[in-house]
Amino acid sequence: MNPLLYALYQLLKVIVRLALRIFYPSKKYIHAERLRFDYPAILVSNHPNTLLDPLTVAAKTQKLVFFLANAGLFKSAFGNWFFNTFFCIPVTRPQDTNGQKKVSNEDSFARANEHLTRGGILYIAPEGTSEMERRLRPLKTGTARIALSTEKKNDYKLGMAIIPVGLTYYRPRICGSRQIVNVGQPIFPQQYAEAYEADPIQATRSLTADLENEMRTLLIDTKDETEDQRLRLLESIRQNDSPLAGEERFRREIALLQEMRRISDPLFFEQLDTYGQLLKKYEIRDQAVAKEGKAGGLSLMTVLALPVYVYGWINNYLPTQIPVWIDRKMDLYPGYTATVKILGALITIPLFYYLQMKLVGWLFGAGWKWPYLLSLPVTAWVVWKISGRLRNWKVRRRYQSLSAEQKKELADLRKNVHPGN
Incomplete structure (x- = not known):
């Protein structure tokens, strides 16, 4: 590799790490040691925050990372030069052609195969699109296809891995908010060799399903926006009563999501929604209700x-x-x-x-x-x-x-929906 490009990559990596640390000061990496490895690998993550997702993963990875990127970024002459020069491989999605032509990524997949065969690292966002939500969308099969085809071309002796990463943002658009980066166990495609030789399509689907199941355990994976808002409110209540930080708080939130899903009483959710609506109406937070507005002055x-x-x-x-x-x-x-x-x-x-x-x-x-x-x-x-x-x-x-009646209504609702009651 050109030493100047490598030096520039390392400089940009330092800048990116500093910028991300400032913007998300409460960032917590879980199992960051899994991003230190000595074999070719595909890094994958969910994709809620566009360009920051690959940068977050690559910034903590010891080795130089290439990126599988939206082909639309390469359309202009400058974009084509810039992204090809700075470690990106274009991939075309069906939505990029508006259905006007059949999508073929053979050249891109060939470049990815070659890069991995040489011992390289590649980042892929397997959901295919970016949506700002705390849930994992179904994965595309491209990651598994690249991984399995690369191993096959190397007689299943390459020993490459797919390393899943779960990204959980709490207020992704706001400077000063929290972020959890949870690195999962590596998945080795060579373990699917026998299945791939027997039925490539089914083996690709199986690897994709296994990868998706692993990724769902690494992040806050809500079903929809309603469930997400309810979880945020319940976690806020729990946090204000029993403060935790970092990984402990993240693990509690995952457990709280499962606990919430076991609740079948519609009255509970009606009261929870009412409590959230009143907080929004009065422009206050649960913390004020929990502390009953104490310590009202400035220190x-x-x-x-x-x-x-x-x-x-x-x-x-x-x-x-x-x-x-x-x-x-x-x-x-x-x-x-x-x-x-x-x-x-x-x-x-x-x-x-x-x-x-x-x-x-x-x-x-x-x-x-x-x-x-x-x-x-x-x-x-x-x-x-x-x-x-x-x-x-x-x-x-x-x-x-607020009036005494309004405060009492808030306190009663909070008590009724308090996690663990």
């Missing part, structure tokens, strides 16, 4: 930090809010929101920090430039922390403004 530390908050808000406004404005103006599919914000911030933050530093040096003297520059990321963090406290304070204030 002394928060009050003392308000001047720093104002300074940070003013000086970080343009570099952090321009990407948000761009995302709103572009009005893209919501799955691109986080991507646009991160890519935009990678440009606006260095640019405006530099320009503002130069302006401060011009206004107040060169000696102020570097202290000012160093203050920007520090006060940006203060703004983020204080903003969360101010939001919680406003929620508590709204709860305190």
Whole structure:
């Protein structure tokens, strides 16, 4: 490989890891050690968050990763050069042709076979499309076809693996939210050799089904949006009463989903939905009901930090809010929101920090430039922390403004739907 391209890949990998860590500061990798291996492999994951999904997986993988990408990205001359140069292999989906011609990916599959035979790593999103939802859609057979055909061409001695990864986002469009990256056990296609020789189509389906079943255990896999919203509310109730973090919280949420599915009483779900609707109507959160609006004032530390908050808000406004404005103006599919914000911030933050530093040096003297520059990321963090406290304070204030009857109704509903009751 071209050493310059390899060096650029490693540099971009560092930038991506830093950007993802800032955007999803509560990111938790489960079994990250499974992304350290010494055999050819196909990495697969669910695909709710467009470009961030492959980047999240590749950023933690030790080896260089190639990507099986939507052929639409290669249509322009620049796109064709860029994505072919930077480790992507095009694949055409039936929806990309509008049914006007038969889809053939023989050349792409051949490139994938060759890459894996050489010991390479390939990322595939086997759902085929990206939908911002917490559930796994049925997998396409392309991953299994590539894996089995590659092993067959190597007399089933290559020893390649398919490594499933489950991605669970909690508020994927919002900077500062949680993310779980759960890496599953590798699946070795050579174990399907006998079945593939006897019936390639059935073996491909069997491998796809096994992969899908494994992936469903790695993420929050709700049936529909209604079930997802109910689970979020129940988990919020449980979290506010018994706080957990990281993997423990994730495991509890999976168990809570199974517990919720065993409930057959329609009254339970009617009360749960009513509770959620009232929280939305009053613009409050379960935390306020759980604590009965206690600690309604701001802490002394928060009050003392308000001047720093104002300074940070003013000086970080343009570099952090321009990407948000761009995302709103572009009005893209919501799955691109986080991507646009991160890519935009990678440009606006260095640019405006530099320009503002130069302006401060011009206004107040060169000696102020570097202290000012160093203050920007520090006060940006203060703004983020204080903003969360101010939001919680406003929620508590709204709860305190409710009548005694409204508070009692909320408390009774919460007690009736409390997990474990």
